[in-house]
Amino acid sequence: xxxxxxxxxxxxxxxxxxxxxxxxxxxxxxxxxxxxxxxxxxxxxxxxxxxxxxxxxxxxxxxxxxxxxxxxxxxxxxxxxxxxxxxxxxxxxxxxxxxxxxxxxxxxxxxxxxxxxxxxxxxxxxxxxxxxxxxxxxxxxxxxxxxxxxxxxxxxxxxxxxxxxxxxxxxxxxxxxxxxxxxxxxxxxxxxxxxxxxxxxxxxxxxxxxxxxxxxxxxxxxxxxxxxxxxxxxxxxxxxxxxxxxxxxxxxxxxxxxxxxxxxxxxxxxxxxxxxxxxxxxxxxxxxxxxxxxxxxxxxxxxxxxxxxxxxxxxxxxxxxxxxxxxxxxxxxxxxxxxxxxxxxxxxxxxxxxxxxxxxx
Numbered sequence: 001x002x003x004x005x006x007x008x009x010x011x012x013x014x015x016x017x018x019x020x021x022x023x024x025x026x027x028x029x030x031x032x033x034x035x036x037x038x039x040x041x042x043x044x045x046x047x048x049x050x051x052x053x054x055x056x057x058x059x060x061x062x063x064x065x066x067x068x069x070x071x072x073x074x075x076x077x078x079x080x081x082x083x084x085x086x087x088x089x090x091x092x093x094x095x096x097x098x099x100x101x102x103x104x105x106x107x108x109x110x111x112x113x114x115x116x117x118x119x120x121x122x123x124x125x126x127x128x129x130x131x132x133x134x135x136x137x138x139x140x141x142x143x144x145x146x147x148x149x150x151x152x153x154x155x156x157x158x159x160x161x162x163x164x165x166x167x168x169x170x171x172x173x174x175x176x177x178x179x180x181x182x183x184x185x186x187x188x189x190x191x192x193x194x195x196x197x198x199x200x201x202x203x204x205x206x207x208x209x210x211x212x213x214x215x216x217x218x219x220x221x222x223x224x225x226x227x228x229x230x231x232x233x234x235x236x237x238x239x240x241x242x243x244x245x246x247x248x249x250x251x252x253x254x255x256x257x258x259x260x261x262x263x264x265x266x267x268x269x270x271x272x273x274x275x276x277x278x279x280x281x282x283x284x285x286x287x288x289x290x291x292x293x294x295x296x297x298x299x300x301x302x303x304x305x306x307x308x309x310x311x312x313x314x315x316x317x318x319x320x321x322x323x324x325x326x327x328x329x330x331x332x333x334x335x336x337x338x339x340x341x342x343x344x345x346x347x348x349x350x351x352x353x354x355x356x357x358x359x360x361x
Contacts (some may be wrong), residue, residue, distance in 0.1 A: 006060040013061075014086045017109060024144070025092075027062070027105040029055045036144075039281045055102040062096045062103050083110070083172040093174050108144075110174045114156045115149065121289045122150060125323040126275065130157040133209075135272035136229035140241045145279045146289070147238040148174050148214070154236055155212055158182060164209035169199035171214055182210075189214075200224035204231075213237040219254045226263065229270035243327070243350055244274040244294035245312040248304055268305040271296045276327065278348050280340050288339050290348060292316065292327040313351075328355045335359065 001009070013033045017025045022035035032052050034041050053061075063071065065084060074080045079097035086092060091110040096103060117126050129137045139150045152175040155166060159182045166182050171189035185206070193199040196213060197220040203211055215238050216222050229235045241247040248267065255263050276292040294300060299315050316324045331345040332355065342359070349355040 007064045010061050025107040027058050029102045059103045062105050081172050114152045117153045123293050130154045132234050134232045136235050136270040137272045138274045140239045140247050141277040146277045166210040167203045167208040168212040196221040210234045226266045245309045247274050248309045268301045280344050290330040293325040295324050332358045
């Protein structure tokens with residue numbers, strides 16, 4: 001097939017993904033294109049006669065997305081991240097990689113419309129974090145459970161309600177923001193800036209009010225992010241962790257022992273809250289949001305400062321009147337509203353015994 005034919009084939013696959021309301025597309029050798037729909041992978045073949053993809057096919061499809069420079073990077077490093085717009089309908093975040101010497105492609109759909117906090121069914125109190133003038137707020141959870149989408153909703157809330165300068169540092173850029181009340185500069189790692197850490201350091205000279213970091217991947221980025229929160233900026237970021245307590249531990253443990261006391265103190269004084277998201281298959285189709293929300297009150301700050309993060313879960317559990325939400329309470333609420341099954345709740349719970357006890361109440 002020619003490059004033009006591969007481009008037409010890829011357009012057909014992506015149109016099909018949009019039509020099926022898929023969240024992800026996978027192109028692998030010896031498979032027809034696979035779509036993730038309602039959390040489950042399904043074969044994209046319209047008939048059993050549809051040709052499965054060969055190594056030549058996956059390479060041809062992948063190369064339609066890459067410049068010559070990006071191809072060279074792929075050959076050298078063996079994987080590459082990028083994003084692109086498809087027919088002005090939606091954007092895709094893409095990872096192209098080698099497996100068994102052949103190319104594979106994983107693509108995440110990014111809706112063109114940025115959904116609001118309300119539309120995502122996030123706790124309404126999240127809007128208050130978007131109004132903070134300084135501090136550190138994290139959105140966490142497993143891969144594919146809507147961290148970037150929730151972060152975009154917070155940035156859009158700021159964009160609609162404040163007259164600020166927002167700088168985002170992303171790898172790659174996912175949602176494109178249309179400036180409303182804010183000036184928004186979106187910087188892509190590898191294209192606009194060398195690294196997350198360097199982008200953060202440079203941002204201090206760019207007069208930001210709000211800094212959004214796509215992901216914290218190393219101690220230098222974390223240290224710079226905490227410093228930014230200390231020096232009068234609102235910092236929003238994500239981390240691949242499951243719970244608030246685990247998030248705090250991950251941040252602290254990323255530093256050598258002799259620096260952990262300092263980072264505990266800095267984190268305790270700057271953290272505003274941690275939102276953990278799960279997207280759970282509904283009984284009637286689709287997915288629904290379950291959350292854990294930790295708000296950094298004085299008790300939480302003291303636990304972080306004193307190294308007693310294992311007690312954070314108890315604070316969340318007993319502080320619902322302050323707006324905190326435990327994941328198990330969120331799951332139980334969805335079960336009782338007949339939105340999800342008990343089995344799905346148990347699959348996503350981080351404490352089965354507690355979940356079962358709450359279900360009996």
